[in-house]
Amino acid sequence: MSRISGSSLELDGFDVAILAILQRDNRTPQRKIAEAIHLSAPAVQRRIHRLEASGIITANVALLDPAKIGQPLTIVVNVDLEREHSALIDEAKKAFLAETSVQQCYYVAGETDFVLILNVPSMADYEALTRKLFFASDNIKRFRTFVVMDRVKTGTSLSLDGVPGSTTQSRPNK
Structure with a gap:
């Protein structure tokens, strides 16, 4: 067993x-998980509860198809701040967090300060959103828009490659 990503929980x-x-x-x-990995269903249940309690499993959510709920346009936006004081960074985070069109928000190191993933119904809606989020803020220096042409890969699954026990050829060790 080994520790994964600084977690205090040992994963086998x-x-x-x-x-x-x-x-x-x-x-x-x-029961299907139990059959697939050769454990009892109660043992699988205990392990899932432990993974949830430890914070490794953070949520059980439904992923929606944006086009089928009237938000077919996915836009990636790089946002640069004018000033990077902690209070101003927190203010930007709060504004992005409050906006329902912002599906994902990353505060990043490098040439930009934030990367946003947005879903909107149309370019007109995006233009209105830019006025609200970016132009109305004194601390947004610039933003760069990338319109997604095709959703090649989406989701929130993490790679388990290299994690002890993650090989698909062998049965997990007891």
Whole structure:
């Protein structure tokens, strides 16, 4: 067993196998998970509860198709701040967090300060959003817009490559 990403929880091959299955479909019945990894259903249930309690599993959510809910336009925006004082950074984070069109927000190191992933119904809606989020702020220096042409890969699953027990050829160790 080894520690994963600074976690205080030790993950073994069974845990990694459970996580891999849940990342593909978190509605997989525990009995099917148990059959797939050769554990009992109660043991799988205990492990899932432990993974949730430790914070490794942070949520069970439904991923929506933006086009089918009237927000077919995905836009990636790089945002540069005028001034990078902690209070101003927190103010920007708060504004981005409050906006429902912002699906993801990353405060990043490098040539830009924030990377936003937005879903909007139309370019007109995006233009209105730019006025609200960017032009109305005295601390937005500039923003760069990238319109997504094709959603090649989306989702929130993490790679378990290199995690002890994550090989698909062998059965997890007990």
